[in-house]
Amino acid sequence: MSEPGTRVAAEESIPDIPTRIRTGLSAGFSTSLKIIKVSVPLYVAVTLLKGTPVLDLLGKVFAPVMGIFGLPGEAAFAFVAAFLLNLYAAIAVIAPLHLTPFQVTQCGLMMGIAHNLVVEGGVLSTTGARGGVLTLCRIVIACVAGLLLRGLWSLWEVASSWAMALSGLS
Amino acid sequence: MDALLSALLGALQLSAKLILIIVPLVTLFEVLRYLPVFRRAGNVVEPMMRGVGLTRDAAVPLFTGIFLGIAYGAGIIIRVAQQKGLPARELFLMGLFLATCHSVVEDILIVIGGNGLAILFVRLGLAVFLTGLMARVWKPA
Numbered sequence: 001m002s003e004p005g006t007r008v009a010a011e012e013s014i015p016d017i018p019t020r021i022r023t024g025l026s027a028g029f030s031t032s033l034k035i036i037k038v039s040v041p042l043y044v045a046v047t048l049l050k051g052t053p054v055l056d057l058l059g060k061v062f063a064p065v066m067g068i069f070g071l072p073g074e075a076a077f078a079f080v081a082a083f084l085l086n087l088y089a090a091i092a093v094i095a096p097l098h099l100t101p102f103q104v105t106q107c108g109l110m111m112g113i114a115h116n117l118v119v120e121g122g123v124l125s126t127t128g129a130r131g132g133v134l135t136l137c138r139i140v141i142a143c144v145a146g147l148l149l150r151g152l153w154s155l156w157e158v159a160s161s162w163a164m165a166l167s168g169l170s
Numbered sequence: 171m172d173a174l175l176s177a178l179l180g181a182l183q184l185s186a187k188l189i190l191i192i193v194p195l196v197t198l199f200e201v202l203r204y205l206p207v208f209r210r211a212g213n214v215v216e217p218m219m220r221g222v223g224l225t226r227d228a229a230v231p232l233f234t235g236i237f238l239g240i241a242y243g244a245g246i247i248i249r250v251a252q253q254k255g256l257p258a259r260e261l262f263l264m265g266l267f268l269a270t271c272h273s274v275v276e277d278i279l280i281v282i283g284g285n286g287l288a289i290l291f292v293r294l295g296l297a298v299f300l301t302g303l304m305a306r307v308w309k310p311a
């Protein structure tokens with residue numbers, strides 16, 4: 001679904017249900033195939049890199065930036081994949097890193113806002129909107145959202161640990 | 171060699187997961203998208219859209235983007251935006267909303283192991299807040 005593969009006319013005659021199911025299945029499979037072609041090599045590459053010092057080095061360089069959002073430095077690589085390609089590529093990078101539930105959520109949130117910037121920036125421009133400005137907005141918004149989620153999450157953890165302590169007392 | 175083999179196996183598992191999510195999602199969308207409910211839904215959401223500075227004309231591209239995403243919904247978004255001749259202000263506001271909050275179904279489903287509700291909550295809240303704010307800063311001409 002990261003490619004505008006199925007262009008749909010706004011007003012058209014309505015096909016019957018079997019035709020729709022067939023269209024859906026074939027569109028779904030061709031979209032999946034496009035995604036898999038990108039994500040399989042990336043996943044394999046990252047898994048193999050994990051055994052070498054390259055990923056550690058990359059992680060150390062980006063650790064301060066990623067640390068702001070509560071993420072390990074290696075996640076930077078996933079952000080590059082998300083910005084240039086899409087969430088599927090990013091997930092292919094994230095999966096072998098074994099992150100905590102918070103970190104996965106954080107990645108999902110930030111990359112959900114800012115991903116596939118090249119293609120989607122183009123789409124937004126085609127409608128007549130200011131594609132470049134909006135793309136910049138997306139990166140800024142992703143950072144704001146990341147800080148927001150980190151704050152909310154730690155609040156939640158504090159609150160739930162208090163709730164646990166309280167229930168332990170009574 | 172062992173490392174390569176296990177990497178390939180992991181990649182295969184990931185691919186299977188992706189297919190299991192994407193194919194049913196796209197099929198369901200194809201089957202449901204002609205329902206008149208979707209056309210009528212415009213009436214319901216109109217008051218909400220006015221709050222963020224958008225009119226009815228932007229409803230179809232906006233909701234296509236929210237649920238399907240910008241790239242996948244591109245065909246619908248571009249077509250409707252040009253057909254209806256949306257003004258620059260509305261295009262920008264719609265773009266801003268979609269930049270923050272789009273393809274929510276897909277994004278939440280594929281973030282395996284994360285908290286989808288937290289993601290949805292932050293994105294929707296931020297989108298409404300930012301777009302509402304910009305609608306007040308950029309007054310209609």
